[in-house]
């Protein structure tokens with residue numbers, strides 16, 4: 001693990017703030033595919049390539065969006081090796097980089113910008129025609145695949161329909177800090193207080209959203225949206241990894257009937273199950289984050305019955 005400084009690799013983990021709190025740096029590539037032709041990136045089948053790790057909750061959002069919108073034919077994917085070591089994400093010999101001779105994901109970043117400074121994270125959306133990274137922020141890539149790649153989509157419905165978009169954005173904002181980033185703030189905390197604050201905030205938010213999901217099937221009402229995808233990828237990893245490895249252990253997701261039913265509901269949605277690699281998830285966190293787990297031993301359990309009936313189909317919003 002590490003980052004690039006003026007194009008040179010440096011093996012440093014994230015520096016905490018003075019109170020020991022985890023600080024997530026902003027991603028650096030924020031180009032947009034636009035269907036209206038207003039940017040350099042038009043939605044064209046075969047033009048874009050996604051680099052992901054199936055272990056990563058942020059990258060997983062983009063894989064699910066690609067599957068639910070039927071973009072597999074239009075946007076190709078490379079899955080990196082979950083063993084992220086001192087050199088960052090390595091390519092898997094069984095799934096090499098189709099766009100160049102790359103050993104590590106940083107080679108892709110350097111191809112886009114030789115003097116890049118920043119972290120080398122997944123997901124990455126690459127434009128073959130412009131030979132550069134369009135965007136490396138999962139929330140923006142989700143929106144682009146769903147809305148701007150609509151002309152290429154073979155499945156629906158949209159995960160961000162115009163009438164719901166403002167609400168979806170509010171919910172994405174609301175779950176980001178306490179939940180999606182909250183598990184990392186608990187797990188990477190460098191002081192007792194930073195950990196406790198993050199952990200309490202996380203469970204208060206889980207309590208609230210569990211109540212919402214007792215009343216309605218999805219976070220924004222009756223239909224699945226980007227907000228559900230974003231919550232799902234964090235909750236899927238919760239009992240597997242965050243509960244033990246990140247010490248988010250006041251409750252399991254399985255102890256929240258509505259949240260656990262929601263996880264199974266999304267998991268069982270056609271197209272989603274195939275994007276979920278539970279072994280890669282456990283291997284990545286327990287093996288790669290040796291500051292948290294120095295032995296790198298990957299635990300055998302827990303076993304999750306994600307195929308148990310979710311019973312949420314008949315639920316409608318109030």
Ligand SMILES: N[C@@H](CCC(=O)N[C@@H](CS)C(=O)NCC(=O)O)C(=O)O
Pocket residue numbers: 001002003027055056057058059088119120121122123136137138139
């Ligand atoms: N804000 C980014 C975060 C992406 C991110 O942090 N990905 C992690 C994997 S879960 C990563 O690649 N980490 C490598 C590193 O930080 O060195 C997004 O939402 O896309």
